[in-house]
Amino acid sequence: MISLFEIIMLLYIREARRMAEKMKNIYYTPSNPGSYGGKERFQRAIAEETVSRLGDVQVNEWLAEQDAYTLHKPVRKQFSRNIVFSTHPRSQFQADLCDMQALADENDGNRYMLTVIDVFSKIAFVRVLKNKSGAEVTRAFDSILKEGGAPKKVQTDGGVFGIKISMVKQVALAAVVVVMGCVGIIALILTLVQHHLVDLPHRMQYGMVFDAGSTHTSLYMYRWPGNKENNTGVVSQMLVCDVDGDGISSYAQDPPAAGLSLRKCLESALAAVPANQRRETPVYLGATAGMRLLQLQNPTQSDQVLEQVTKVIQGYPFDFRGARILSGMEEGAYGWITINYLQESFIKHTFEGEWVSPKGRKIWGALDMGGSSTQIAFTPGQPVQDPASALGPKLYGYQYEVYTHSYLCYGKEQAMRQLLVHLLKMSRSTRPVKHPCYHLGYNLTLTLGDLYDSPCVARPVTFDPASEVTFTGTSEPLRCLNQIKNIMNLTACSLAPACGFNGVYQPPVSGNFFAFSTYYYTFDFLGLAPQSSLSQATTTIDTFCKRTWDSLKTEYSEKDKYLRDYCASANYIMTVLLDGYKFNQTWGNIYFQRQVADTDISWTLGYMLNLTNLIPSERPLVMTGVQHGQWAAEVFFIAFAVFLSLMVLAILLLWNPRGNTTIDAITL
Ligand SMILES: Nc1ncnc2c1ncn2[C@@H]1O[C@H](COP(=O)(O)OP(=O)(O)OP(=O)(O)O)[C@@H](O)[C@H]1O
Ligand SMILES: [Mg+2]
Numbered sequence: 121m122i123s124l125f126e127i128i129m130l131l132y133i134r135e136a137r138r139m140a141e142k143m144k145n146i147y148y149t150p151s152n153p154g155s156y157g158g159k160e161r162f163q164r165a166i167a168e169e170t171v172s173r174l175g176d177v178q179v180n181e182w183l184a185e186q187d188a189y190t191l192h193k194p195v196r197k198q199f200s201r202n203i204v205f206s207t208h209p210r211s212q213f214q215a216d217l218c219d220m221q222a223l224a225d226e227n228d229g230n231r232y233m234l235t236v237i238d239v240f241s242k243i244a245f246v247r248v249l250k251n252k253s254g255a256e257v258t259r260a261f262d263s264i265l266k267e268g269g270a271p272k273k274v275q276t277d278g279g280v281f282g283i284k285i286s287m288v289k290q291v292a293l294a295a296v297v298v299v300m301g302c303v304g305i306i307a308l309i310l311t312l313v314q315h316h317l318v319d320l321p322h323r324m325q326y327g328m329v330f331d332a333g334s335t336h337t338s339l340y341m342y343r344w345p346g347n348k349e350n351n352t353g354v355v356s357q358m359l360v361c362d363v364d365g366d367g368i369s370s371y372a373q374d375p376p377a378a379g380l381s382l383r384k385c386l387e388s389a390l391a392a393v394p395a396n397q398r399r400e401t402p403v404y405l406g407a408t409a410g411m412r413l414l415q416l417q418n419p420t421q422s423d424q425v426l427e428q429v430t431k432v433i434q435g436y437p438f439d440f441r442g443a444r445i446l447s448g449m450e451e452g453a454y455g456w457i458t459i460n461y462l463q464e465s466f467i468k469h470t471f472e473g474e475w476v477s478p479k480g481r482k483i484w485g486a487l488d489m490g491g492s493s494t495q496i497a498f499t500p501g502q503p504v505q506d507p508a509s510a511l512g513p514k515l516y517g518y519q520y521e522v523y524t525h526s527y528l529c530y531g532k533e534q535a536m537r538q539l540l541v542h543l544l545k546m547s548r549s550t551r552p553v554k555h556p557c558y559h560l561g562y563n564l565t566l567t568l569g570d571l572y573d574s575p576c577v578a579r580p581v582t583f584d585p586a587s588e589v590t591f592t593g594t595s596e597p598l599r600c601l602n603q604i605k606n607i608m609n610l611t612a613c614s615l616a617p618a619c620g621f622n623g624v625y626q627p628p629v630s631g632n633f634f635a636f637s638t639y640y641y642t643f644d645f646l647g648l649a650p651q652s653s654l655s656q657a658t659t660t661i662d663t664f665c666k667r668t669w670d671s672l673k674t675e676y677s678e679k680d681k682y683l684r685d686y687c688a689s690a691n692y693i694m695t696v697l698l699d700g701y702k703f704n705q706t707w708g709n710i711y712f713q714r715q716v717a718d719t720d721i722s723w724t725l726g727y728m729l730n731l732t733n734l735i736p737s738e739r740p741l742v743m744t745g746v747q748h749g750q751w752a753a754e755v756f757f758i759a760f761a762v763f764l765s766l767m768v769l770a771i772l773l774l775w776n777p778r779g780n781t782t783i784d785a786i787t788l
Contacts, residue, residue, distance in 0.1 A: 142170060143182055147189075156188060177222050204275070206240040208773070213238055213271040215261070217252055234260040238268065239275075293771055300764035307757035310750055322347035326358070326393050326401045327732055328438070329724040330382065332429070334410025335491035335533060337363035339385040340724045341392060350736055352516075353464045355729065357719040359392055361385035367491070368425050369410035375424040379432035386436050398437045405429055405443035406727055408451055409492030409531055415445060416575050441731065446723070448526020452495035453511050455486040456522060457726030459634050461735065462716040467516040475739050477518065485631055487701075487710070488723070489638035489693070491533040492576075496620065496701060497524035500627035505615065509625060517739040523627055525620060529576035530608075530696070532638040532689050538607040539688065541577045544589060546603075551590065557600035557688035558593025561669035564684070565590040593684075597665035601691045610699050621700035629701055632709045636721040640714045641682070642689045649712035657707075661690040 146154045146165050154165020163179050183189040206212050218233040230248035234257060237244045245268055247260035325346045331338045344355040363381050371378035393401050407426070415422040422445070430443045446454075460466055465483050468476050485498030504510035504523045511522040529538065539557070547553040552563065569585025571577075613619030620626035635643075643649040646664055648657050665687040676683055697703045703710060714720060729735045 139170070139174070140182070142166070147186065159183060204239060209238060209241045209243075210269050210271040211240055212273045212275055213268075214275045216277065217249070217257070220248075234264070236261070236264050236268070238271070243268065289771060289775065292775075293768060296764050296768050296771065300761055300768070303757050303761045303764065307754055307761060310754045310757065323397075326397060327355075327728045328389055328401065328403045329728050330363075330385075330403075330405040330429075330433075330443075331722060331724045332368045332405055332407035332411065332443075333490055334367045334369060334408060334413070334493075334531060336365075336367055337382065337385075339363065339382075339389060340720065340722065341389060342719075342725060342728060344734070348469075350734065351469045352461055352466055352735075353717065355461070355719075355725065355734065356717070357725075359388065360720060361388045367410040368407060368429060369414040369422070371425055371428075372414055372418065372421040375421070375428040377428075378425045379428035379430075382429060382432055386433065389438070390436065393438075399439060401438050402728070402732055403433060403436075403438040403440045404728060404731060405433065406724065407443070407445045408723075409448070409490055409526075409528060409534075411445045412448070412528060413492060413575055446727070448493055448495060448528060449509070449511065449524050450727075451493070451723050452486065452488065452497040452524035452526050453513070453522060454723035454726030454730065455488045455495060455636075455721070456484075456497035456524065457513070457515075457729060457735070458723060459484045459486050459716065459721055461726065461729060462719055462721070466518070466735070467739065475516070477516075481518075483520070483631060485629065485633035486721075487633050487635035487639055487697075489635075489696070490531040491638075492531040493526050493528045493534075494530045494638075494696065495524065495526045496626070496629075497522055498629060498631060498633065499523070501630040502627055504627060505618065506625040514737040515735050517737070525624055525626060527620075527622065527624070529574075532685070532692065534574060534576040535604075535607060535692050536685060536688055537571070537574055538577055539604060539692075540571060540591060542607055543591065543603060544571070552592040553589060554594050555591040556594050556596035556598075556603060557665065557691060558591060558595075558684060559665075559667055559669040559672055559687065560593050560595040562593035562684055563590055593669060595666050595668060595687075597662045597687070597691065600665060600688065601695065604688070604691050604695050605699065608695065608700065617702075619702075621696070626701065629703055629706055629709075632711065634716070634721055635697075635710050635712045636714060638689060639693055640712050642686055642693055643712040644714070645682075645686050646690060651708070651711055654707045657694070661687070661694065664690070 143162075143166060146152050146169060147156065147162060149155050152165055154162040159176075159179055162183070163174060163176075166174055166179075204212060213236050215234065215236045218235055219231075220227060220233055221231045224231045227248065229250055232249040232252050234247045234249055235244065236246075245264040247263055249256050249260055322345050324343045326341065326343050328339060328341045331340060339359075339361040341358045341360070342355050343358045348354045361384070363385050365381050368378040368381070371381070389403075390398070411422055411425070414425070426443050426445070430440075433440045433443070460483055463482075463484055465478060465481065468478055470476055483499045486495070488495040499520055500523050504521060509523055509525045511520075511524060513520050513522065529535075540553075540555075543553050543555055555564070558564065565588050567585060568583050568587050568589060571589065572579040572583065572585075609622045612623040613625070615625045618625060618627050640649055643652075643657075646660050648660055652660070669684075672683060697707075697710065719725065
């Protein structure tokens with residue numbers, strides 16, 4: 121017995137076959153308008169001939185099996201696409217609809233699937249749809265956003281578009297930006313109002329320099345307020361300690377004694393510098409002409425002397441920065457720096473807190489006469505023609521051109537020695553040797569060994585070092601002056617008239633000068649310091665030189681070890697200044713001074729200033745400060761503003777309030 125179901129099935133199959141036959145006839149009959157064409161035309165032809173319209177699924181399935189249809193379908197072309205860079209999750213979602221209509225009956229009437237994938241993480245979301253109406257798709261998309269968070273962009277077949285930021289997020293962002301703006305304005309106001317130049321209390325700083333001269337060694341200790349170290353004129357002399365005995369070069373035969381001689385002054389320094397600052401207190405030792413001469417005579421001995429002084433200073437708890445021999449040019453230049461620093465010629469720091477270049481830049485020249493060498497340094501009114509005597513220091517942003525020269529063997533002691541040797545030579549066999557610069561009644565006896573013990577004088581080929589020679593004073597100032605001129609060459613100069621003496625190039629002197637050390641000692645003793653007219657100076661010297669030794673001893677203490685030489689050194693000074701450097705027309709520009717601003721004029725201060733970078737090459741910065749409370753408030757508000765900026769960034773990038781992101785429509 122055949123069942124009703126089987127009958128229905130047989131009828132269905134027969135109808136299906138009939139329809140298939142019919143479709144074949146239509147499609148493969150070239151005269152039929154539905155043949156060999158697209159789906160729409162084919163469907164219309166079937167409807168006309170069978171009076172029934174076949175569903176898309178049936179037609180598509182049948183056409184898909186026909187080679188004639190599939191072979192002529194347009195080929196899918198590869199087309200260029202934009203490269204998408206996705207840097208973090210939810211930067212871009214790709215969305216599409218899958219057509220599941222054919223399976224709708226088995227899927228509770230759900231005909232489509234909305235598929236969404238996060239481009240960065242590849243996490244996929246799927247929602248089923250009954251239809252693809254705008255409302256249905258939007259509902260499904262909202263549901264995906266609730267699960268996966270809102271992306272920045274969504275890519276669909278309809279294009280790429282941004283997701284609207286949720287209201288909550290908008291309000292949060294606006295609030296943070298407003299607060300941030302207020303905080304920034306408060307910080308700015310705090311910074312601009314109530315600021316003033318600060319001058320905070322600062323502890324003193326210390327620095328020391330040993331001036332190891334040819335005749336003696338002195339320790340100069342300086343101090344300055346630490347917060348003002350780049351100002352001019354703030355470094356002042358704190359103490360000077362004279363080392364007992366002669367200069368360190370005199371210890372050539374016993375170098376350890378040179379080191380030991382410094383102990384007394386190092387102990388004074390220990391007492392002067394607070395214990396907690398000793399380690400940071402720089403100490404330098406600079407040796408001058410005496411050691412220059414020893415180095416020429418016996419380099420081993422000069423090295424040994426420097427070694428021994430180094431050893432002793434290193435034994436003290438200071439920041440020792442070395443012992444060395446200065447060149448003559450350095451000695452001259454550092455003297456020049458000292459003077460102009462103390463005079464505040466380079467730059468001035470006003471009460472208003474500004475750095476100003478003093479009007480007209482009145483730069484001082486330096487005239488130094490030690491025991492073994494003499495230096496001149498100044499800024500000439502014309503370019504320095506000899507590069508060997510030119511220096512170009514850049515100080516506080518201004519470049520200077522300095523002429524400087526050091527005459528070795530023309531310090532007071534060595535010049536006096538040269539005079540003795542010259543007089544001895546001129547006297548031939550006359551004994552005692554007449555000395556026109558010594559006072560009548562004064563006699564000096566010394567051995568030839570002592571007289572010739574210097575590279576500054578020419579020794580006879582043979583002589584007995586032990587034999588003695590006596591010089592007897594004659595109080596003849598005119599002869600004295602003439603004999604002194606004989607120890608200098610005042611004529612030979614290739615670049616005449618731009619000359620100093622001994623053929624040395626020197627541009628004409630210009631500006632005011634400080635003359636210190638021997639210049640000062642001698643002129644001060646004669647009552648000619650700090651200034652005197654040229655005629656007053658010559659008269660005073662002449663009168664003094666004519667005096668007898670007895671009258672001098674009565675007036676001054678016989679113990680004044682310099683008494684015998686004042687006449688000679690005064691005449692020597694006049695010769696150097698007038699015949700050598702040619703101050704004839706500008707005598708009044710020379711100031712014979714020992715100190716400026718309570719500080720000794722010496723190369724030592726310039727040396728320390730330079731080595732401790734207390735004179736910057738560029739103009740110092742003016743510091744602006746605020747009170748501590750105000751500063752703290754500024755820091756707080758600025759930090760708060762930074763924090764808020766980070767919050768804005770975090771909200772933009774990371775915060776996706778679920779359920780609050782909305783989309784109005786989406787085209788897939
Ligand atoms: N109070 C004084 N009165 C007179 N002359 C002095 C006085 N003190 C030092 N002298 C002399 O003045 C000269 C210069 O002394 P200064 O201390 O400047 O020389 P120095 O530094 O030892 O030598 P150099 O710089 O050439 O190495 C020396 O001959 C010294 O004997
Ligand atoms: Mg000196």
